[in-house]
Amino acid sequence: MKVLVTGATGFTGGWLARHLVRTGDEVRVLVRPGSGDGEPVDGLVQAGIDLASGDLRDVASLETACQGVEIVYHIAASYRTAGQPASSYREVNIEGTRRLLEAATGCGVRRFVHCSTGGVHGHIEHPPATEDAPLAPGDIYQDTKLEGERVARAVGEAGGIEVVVARPIGIYGPGDTRFLKLFRLASGRVMLGAGTVFYHLTFVEDLVEGFRLCGTVPAAAGRTYLLAGRRYTTLRELVALVASELGTRPPRLTIPVWPVWLAGALCELVCVPLRVEPPLYRRRVEFFTKSRAFDASRAGRELGFAPRVELTEGIHRTAVWYRQQGLL
Ligand SMILES: NC(=O)c1ccc[n+]([C@@H]2O[C@H](COP(=O)([O-])OP(=O)(O)OC[C@H]3O[C@@H](n4cnc5c(N)ncnc54)[C@H](OP(=O)(O)O)[C@@H]3O)[C@@H](O)[C@H]2O)c1
Numbered sequence: 003m004k005v006l007v008t009g010a011t012g013f014t015g016g017w018l019a020r021h022l023v024r025t026g027d028e029v030r031v032l033v034r035p036g037s038g039d040g041e042p043v044d045g046l047v048q049a050g051i052d053l054a055s056g057d058l059r060d061v062a063s064l065e066t067a068c069q070g071v072e073i074v075y076h077i078a079a080s081y082r083t084a085g086q087p088a089s090s091y092r093e094v095n096i097e098g099t100r101r102l103l104e105a106a107t108g109c110g111v112r113r114f115v116h117c118s119t120g121g122v123h124g125h126i127e128h129p130p131a132t133e134d135a136p137l138a139p140g141d142i143y144q145d146t147k148l149e150g151e152r153v154a155r156a157v158g159e160a161g162g163i164e165v166v167v168a169r170p171i172g173i174y175g176p177g178d179t180r181f182l183k184l185f186r187l188a189s190g191r192v193m194l195g196a197g198t199v200f201y202h203l204t205f206v207e208d209l210v211e212g213f214r215l216c217g218t219v220p221a222a223a224g225r226t227y228l229l230a231g232r233r234y235t236t237l238r239e240l241v242a243l244v245a246s247e248l249g250t251r252p253p254r255l256t257i258p259v260w261p262v263w264l265a266g267a268l269c270e271l272v273c274v275p276l277r278v279e280p281p282l283y284r285r286r287v288e289f290f291t292k293s294r295a296f297d298a299s300r301a302g303r304e305l306g307f308a309p310r311v312e313l314t315e316g317i318h319r320t321a322v323w324y325r326q327q328g329l330l
Contacts, residue, residue: 009078058098197238
């Protein structure tokens with residue numbers, strides 16, 4: 003099958019594009035002109051992936067990229083950069099999604115797999131949350147991800163293209179540096195908060211198979227799926243697992259979260275109008291206060307989604323990669 007993947011110069015999209023090549027698809031990826039420093043792009047070419055130059059802000063480039071494609075996996079998002087105005091998130095996560103859907107529909111694409119986030123559920127009051135749990139996005143990124151999935155669902159309901167919404171949870175694995183902070187925390191002395199909140203991780207290799215199932219299982223059309231790892235733990239248990247992998251002792255000192263949260267809010271207040279990445283921001287601190295625990299059994303029943311990589315194994319494989327990169 004000929005498929006288009008967006009976000010392939012990023013962590014998850016890159017894994018997905020390679021996975022789809024291995025499982026037999028003809029893969030094209032949307033790459034922004036000048037994206038990365040050439041290294042992610044070179045790796046994609048070496049993997050036999052076709053490049054389409056384009057941007058979610060540029061309709062014409064999306065129409066070209068969608069030509070002849072059967073399935074679009076829309077993974078790209080404005081996500082990791084915190085020092086952006088709200089309008090930048092809207093432009094990519096909502097309007098970019100709308101443009102890509104219009105281009106895909108116009109080109110006769112059969113199915114559109116839209117990558118959202120479990121973050122649209124916000125803090126999970128009653129764990130584990132299913133797809134029907136209350137929606138409570140807590141920041142501009144999560145707000146725009148929720149609006150993006152609403153746009154996608156509405157286009158699917160209008161007919162003309164099948165839409166599947168996937169909500170991944172805490173993606174980690176080789177290639178990601180977001181969870182490096184957790185690894186550094188686990189070998190430090192101080193923990194923020196009591197660590198009694200739940201945290202749920204999904205190993206990227208399992209996740210990308212979940213995306214492939216969203217793209218290929220006929221009955222998935224029109225459905226929404228949480229894609230999560232096999233188990234969740236408290237944050238303190240997770241830190242202890244990472245510390246055990248690193249051969250260190252988990253932090254024993256605990257400091258209260260709220261002064262740090264306020265400092266994060268203050269940093270955002272000063273940095274965002276100046277378009278400077280804040281050194282600390284609320285979403286980062288909320289990692290220690292929001293509970294995230296999910297029930298992915300719908301994806302198991304309807305798609306056959308069956309994550310294989312156990313948490314300790316995933317942590318080990320991630321640590322190996324961090325060491326290889328000289329990050330630990
Ligand atoms: N990481 C997690 O734990 C997590 C959890 C739940 C959901 N998600 C969702 O999973 C997806 C992938 O996350 P990730 O962590 O892999 O992200 P990532 O590494 O930050 O990659 C983001 C990708 O989006 C592309 N992109 C951004 N703006 C674009 C634009 N205007 N036009 C075209 N491409 C654009 C980036 O291209 P450049 O290389 O050119 O910047 C990059 O390839 C996102 O939709 C995110 O919301 C992530």
